[in-house]
Amino acid sequence: MDWNTQLIEDRRNLHQIPELGHEEHETQAYLRQALKEAGLEPQTVAKTGLMVDILGRSPGNRVAVRAEMDGLPLVEDTGLAFQSRHAGRMHACGHDGHMAMVLAVARRFQENPPEAGSVRFIFQPAEEQHPGGALDMMADGCLEGVDRIIGLHLQSPMPAGQAVLHPGAMMANSDRFRIIIHGRGGHASEPEATQDAVLMGAQLVAQLQTIVSRRVPATDPAVVTCGAFHAGSAANIIADSAEILGTVRTLSASVQSQIAEEIEHMASTITALYGARADVTYTRGYPAVINDAQTANRWAAALNGAVQLMEHPPIMGGEDFSHYLNRIPGAFLLLGARPQQYYPHHSPHFTIDESALPIGVELLWRGVQALL
Numbered sequence: 378m379d380w381n382t383q384l385i386e387d388r389r390n391l392h393q394i395p396e397l398g399h400e401e402h403e404t405q406a407y408l409r410q411a412l413k414e415a416g417l418e419p420q421t422v423a424k425t426g427l428m429v430d431i432l433g434r435s436p437g438n439r440v441a442v443r444a445e446m447d448g449l450p451l452v453e454d455t456g457l458a459f460q461s462r463h464a465g466r467m468h469a470c471g472h473d474g475h476m477a478m479v480l481a482v483a484r485r486f487q488e489n490p491p492e493a494g495s496v497r498f499i500f501q502p503a504e505e506q507h508p509g510g511a512l513d514m515m516a517d518g519c520l521e522g523v524d525r526i527i528g529l530h531l532q533s534p535m536p537a538g539q540a541v542l543h544p545g546a547m548m549a550n551s552d553r554f555r556i557i558i559h560g561r562g563g564h565a566s567e568p569e570a571t572q573d574a575v576l577m578g579a580q581l582v583a584q585l586q587t588i589v590s591r592r593v594p595a596t597d598p599a600v601v602t603c604g605a606f607h608a609g610s611a612a613n614i615i616a617d618s619a620e621i622l623g624t625v626r627t628l629s630a631s632v633q634s635q636i637a638e639e640i641e642h643m644a645s646t647i648t649a650l651y652g653a654r655a656d657v658t659y660t661r662g663y664p665a666v667i668n669d670a671q672t673a674n675r676w677a678a679a680l681n682g683a684v685q686l687m688e689h690p691p692i693m694g695g696e697d698f699s700h701y702l703n704r705i706p707g708a709f710l711l712l713g714a715r716p717q718q719y720y721p722h723h724s725p726h727f728t729i730d731e732s733a734l735p736i737g738v739e740l741l742w743r744g745v746q747a748l749l
């Protein structure tokens with residue numbers, strides 16, 4: 378079987394056996410078997426993950442290539458012949474394609490080992506589950522002796538043949554907050570005896586919108602969204618408490634911390650005006666994916682003719698590849714894979730244009746060569 382046919386077959390086989398984070402046993406067994414058949418001896422990492430090194434003819438840098446292994450809790454509705462065989466589980470983010478591509482790159486390096494240096498192939502569990510399998514992989518030493526790391530993500534909104542790779546922020550810090558306002562309820566005709574949680578909540582929602590417009594530098598992108606506001610039960614009752622749920626997206630660590638502090642400050646100040654109080658829970662999600670400039674530039678310079686590099690602002694979604702990038706230099710690339718009938722990632726109809734897969738193999742192959 379030629380390597381291109383094998384690539385598509387691997388992707389389709391993996392597509393049929395999606396598993397949730399930390400449960401990737403069948404997926405791990407498939408990858409282990411494929412790597413063994415290629416003459417490699419993969420090592421178990423983070424229970425359901427794998428890693429394996431391919432050494433060059435002489436010592437040098439070590440470059441890691443990473444793929445995520447997990448699927449999502451979805452009932453697949455694509456009608457594909459190779460649809461999921463696992464009830465309520467689906468590869469709806471493209472991780473099946475990522476694994477097949479990294480496997481293909483490993484086979485290619487096994488046949489043509491690098492002149493100098495070495496390549497580490499990392500198959501990581503649980504990208505979709507906060508706090509993310511990257512942390513478990515690193516705790517098990519997957520970055521030990523690694524100089525740089527690269528990875529990519531298929532992007533269904535962008536056509537195959539296009540990619541995004543640049544220094545700096547590729548994806549955002551993705552955080553959540555929950556505010557509970559503790560007021561004092563009472564009769565609607567006697568407001569002086571109450572602390573009105575609806576009024577305080579309404580003022581707070583409006584005030585939170587001044588964080589981005591009046592507190593954060595205009596040059597630093599940020600989003601504060603209050604997605605839910607729950608309070609009150611009837612027209613003639615002053616609400617006792619209110620709950621506000623929201624999300625915060627930022628690109629820099631300093632603005633991320635600033636916004637977390639501002640939310641806390643505004644919630645306590647506005648409720649204090651009425652003698653009430655608020656509890657704020659701010660939960661940090663994955664950190665922003667920030668590409669190392671040297672790695673991104675060297676990789677991009679090697680991609681001439683293989684793909685069309687597009688200008689694109691950072692995507693405000695999250696990825697736990699950022700944990701690796703916070704430890705060592707590296708870069709993450711977004712690769713177009715828009716199918717004829719487009720559905721977003723994490724949709725039960727999600728699929729990819731498989732013609733993106735050989736492109737991804739070439740990009741990763743060239744990336745490793747350029748960085749060794």
Ligand SMILES: [Zn+2]
Nearest residue numbers: 470505722723
């Ligand atoms: Zn996803």
Ligand SMILES: [Zn+2]
Nearest residue numbers: 470471472504
């Ligand atoms: Zn993903």
